[in-house]
Amino acid sequence: MIKKILIANRGEIACRVIKTARRMGIATVAVYSDADANALHVHKADESIHIGAAPSKESYLMADRIIDAAKKLNVDAIHPGYGFLSENAAFAEKCKQNDIIFIGPPTSAIEAMGSKSAAKHIMEKAGVPLVPGYHGNDQSESVLKKSADDMGYPVLLKAAAGGGGKGMRLVNSESEFKDALGAAKREASASFGDDTMLVEKYLTQPRHVEIQVFCDEHGNGVYLFERDCSVQRRHQKVIEEAPAPGLSDDIRQQMGEAALKAAQAINYVGAGTVEFLYDKDGSFYFMEMNTRLQVEHPVTEYITGEDLVEWQINVAQGHTLPKNQTELTMHGHAFEARIYAEDPDNDFLPSTGRLKLLQPPQEDKHVRVDTGVLEGDEVSVYYDPMIAKLVVWDEDRDKALQRLLKALREYYIDGVATNIEFLYNVAASQPFRKQELVTTFIEKNKHLLFAKEVAPDIEKLPVMAALMLLSEQQRSRKSTGDPTSPWSLPTSWRANELHEQTLTLHYAGKEFALKVSVLNDRQTGLTTNAWKVSYETSRWVVTGELVEHGLTVNLDGHRQRFTWSQQDNQFVLFAADEAYHFTHQLPDLGVEDDNNSAQGFNAPMNGTVVELLVTPNETVEKGTTLMVMEAMKMEHSIKAPATGKVTSFFYRAGELVDGGAPLLEFEEDE
Template identity: 90%
Template sequence: MIKKILIANRGEIACRVIKTARRMGIATVAVYSDADANALHVHKADESIHIGAAPSKESYLVADRIIEAAKKLNVDAIHPGYGFLSENAAFAEKCKQNNIIFIGPPTSAIEAMGSKSAAKHIMEKAGVPLVPGYHGDDQSESLLKKSADDMGYPVLLKAAAGGGGKGMRLVNAEQEFKEALAAAKREASASFGDDTMLVEKYLTQPRHVEIQVFCDQHGNGVYLFERDCSVQRRHQKVIEEAPAPGLAPDIRQQMGEAALKAAQAIDYVGAGTVEFLYDKDGSFYFMEMNTRLQVEHPVTEFITGEDLVEWQINVAQGQPLPKKQNELSMHGHAFEARIYAEDPENDFLPSTGRLSLLQPPQEDRHVRVDTGVLEGDEVSVYYDPMIAKLVVWDEDRDKALQRLLKALREYYIDGVATNIEFLYNVAASKPFREQDLVTTFIEKNKQILFADDVSANVEKLPMMAALMLLSEQQQTLKSDGDPTSPWSLPTSWRANELHQQTLKLHYAGNDFELNVSVLNDRQAGLTTNTWTVSYRSNQWVISGELSEHSLMVNLDGHRQRFTWSQRDNQFVLFAADEAYHFTHQTPDLGVEDDAASGQGFNAPMNGTVVELTVEAGQIVEKGATLMVMEAMKMEHSIKAPAKGKVTSFFYQAGELVDGGAPLLEFEQDE
């Protein structure tokens, strides 16, 4: 009987496991690094123990320290969560050797699926359909390239020991192969300690559909239906949903049975996920099996009504599965949106900083927020930048989608850049609503998701103006406190002059200059919330009211309500069709921006220099990679803006760099 569990993980993962363990009456132990001493999972657990320095390779990835902590605190079992050591066969074996229950599959199953190439051979023998590709032991660059050439481009390079998009590169043409292979091997080695690669034919219009499987120690197995995870960036999932829309019942059954066949081929026990590429013609191909619980498991819990962590714990202590296949059913539809500290406008670059504002939507039977942070916490460079998982459910897909949009409008974060407005744009887009899902969804719909059609959005300018004017008025009154003083007015008030001003805003890559004049002064010196706004040949009369995150605008007699958020001079206006992200441009006071004049060679984030890919003085072509940085499990390449040469590098491989620090000097060829 399991009475105490140590969770060998952090953040929302640990908090999620603690929630179920507490409900089951099981005590919990949290582990933490220097960076996580005051983290939420540490406070939620019954006990906690320090295991090392902030970098994960010095704490959460040190198996011996975790085993030592478990023995010291007399725990019965270890739950590895997902990520870190969850798919590490050696760690599972260490648990067994120390008579600690590993809440996961047996070592043999982890080893079988731990190598993607070995897994392909096992699946092939079991009759599970495979994507064409090379999965062999010969890892010479020449053979890997020949395999890609023979298959025809595009191809996908994948780390054999990988997962979560790490060590993965899409190669569109032969000339890209060498650099892509080097980057994939480097990332695979850093993430998994193994740079073995496989090469697969890249399907151009597939969906990513995965099956949740569960097996016990008594030979029983079930599948808990499927999830569609097609919307991805950098091969990492962005929005997941269950069930997969438009999937025919017979295909669902075929995929479920194939997934169980895959699990039974390796004598699997516990929770696992079998991932498939699903083509429009109804064919599907085995990608990989993740021998752990997945980040997106809450959508499966919502549609089945089952607690998968509870299933894991009970199976680990020898109990049979609580239900047979014919006793499982689906009800309704669920979405999960991953809230990240990242900048979608800057290639989804991670963002670090303190969460000065963190206000999630209200949780209820339709809305669930899985998180591991609180307001005031730091998003650091050391770990994945996910802030939370926003999960919603309703009776059908359309209703659930409206729940998701509403919840995203009510999620307010400040202190770091986030992807909330991007998630809103995805969920509100016509292709997503119409279920036009594909793994290249973001690239395919880039123009919609990163709107730059100015003419189509001119009608939103008066709403943006109202938000800026009312926000400015609110800030002025807060700082001055005297609404009767003309000096408090944010309307460019001057004695014996019309109340006029110019508002400058930046939206969708364009600058707009709006002329604003106050209409109907109630009496001299008093603020008014009615303005005339003009842009080119357009003119509107607007008035409005502003509360904490609600904006009511009366536009030429048409009253509309919006939600909004603000970070410094950056605003987001959530409309029904899109999230409008714009910047209030303040007057140029002639102060030179050193960062802006640095030709893009400042560090985009706190991180570590991974590699200098050229020599100082070497002539390079435009677009050539000069330096590679890594932070938050992601690599970022610094590229040449034109033909030229690096005259000097300021950092060497392995050195830490602060965000904004100059990295190198570059001399452009005349």
């Protein structure tokens, strides 16, 4: 019987496992790196133990350290979560050798599915339909390229040991093949320690539909229906839903039975996901099997009413499945939106920084937020940039979609760039509403999904003025310690002079000079939190009050509530419709800006230099990749803007770089 579980993972999945284990009366142990010493999963667990430095290869990927920690704390079982060691057959075997239950499939099943090429052969023998492709052992560039040439472009390069979109590149033409193969191999090697590649024909209008399977060691197996995961960026899922829209009961049964056939072909035990490409003609093809719990498992839990982590724990103890296929039913519709620290308008580059504001929507029976961070936590370069999973449910797709849109509008984060606005645009778009789902959804509908220039909302100017004034009042009172002092008033107060000032702010790419005068209390003569604000021909009377991150204003009789955040003179005002970013231009005190950087390309993010691909003074053509950076498991290539040469690199492979730092000097040919 399992009495204590060590979770060999971090973040939201560690918190998720802890929640179910606690409900089952099972004690939990968290592991943590230097970067995670104060992380939420560490505080939620009954015990925690340090396992190494911040980089995952020195902590969460250190199998022996995790085994030693489990033995030291008398752990009965290890739950690997997803990512890290979750599909590492050697780790599962080490658990078995040390009499620790691995809450996952047998080593043989992980090995069978761990290589995508080997998995294809197994599925072919089992009669599971496959996408045309090359899955051979000859990994020479010439053989891989010939396979792609023979298949016809576009093709997909995939890491044989991969998952989560890592080590994967879409190649649209022969000219792209060499660079794409190099990048995919580097990413695969860094993520999985194996750069073996597959080449598959890329279907142009497929959907990504996956089946949740569960098997026990007594020969029983079920499928808990399907999820549609077609909306992806960089081959990583963005919004998932269950059940898959428009899927007939007949196709659902065919895919479910094919998924079980795949699981039974490798004597599977535990939770697994069989992923298919589903074409518009109703045909479907096996892609891969993930031998672990998936990130998007909550949507399956919502529509079935089952706790999949509880199923995992019980099956790992040798129990039979709690239900057979006929006892499983679906009810309603669920969506999961992955909240990431990234900038969709800058090629989804990861964003690092401190979460100055983190205010998720209220959780209830319709809304669930799975997260591993708290306000004030640091989003670092070392791990995946996911902040949370926002999951919603309702009786049908339309109602659930409205829940999702409302929840996204009530999710407020500041301190890092996020994809919340992008997720809203996806969910609100007509193609998504009309279920026009394909794996190229984002590329196909990019004109609808990314930020567009909009005219500034003039009616928000007095609200911004009130926020700036109240924020300054709050700061002044803290510094003086005397709320009655005139020096605490943000009014440009001068004895015997009119309380009037000009506030200059930058908003929506424009500069606005607002005239602000204080309204006095007629009975006492004291100033209040009330102002007259004017801009050109517009005039407003506004009063306001700040309580923590809440702002309440009355604008010409219209009472409104907002959430806000501030970093120095930069503000974010969160309204029901969108987030308004603006900057208070401080007075010019004659201090010169001495922030000139060296000539060269600046780092687009905090990260690590992976590889320098050219030598100094080597002549290169426009578009040549000069160096590769990596942050949060994602690569970014720095390319030559023209024919020329790199005269100097400022960093070597393996070194950490701050976002904005100059990386190299480049000299264009005349």
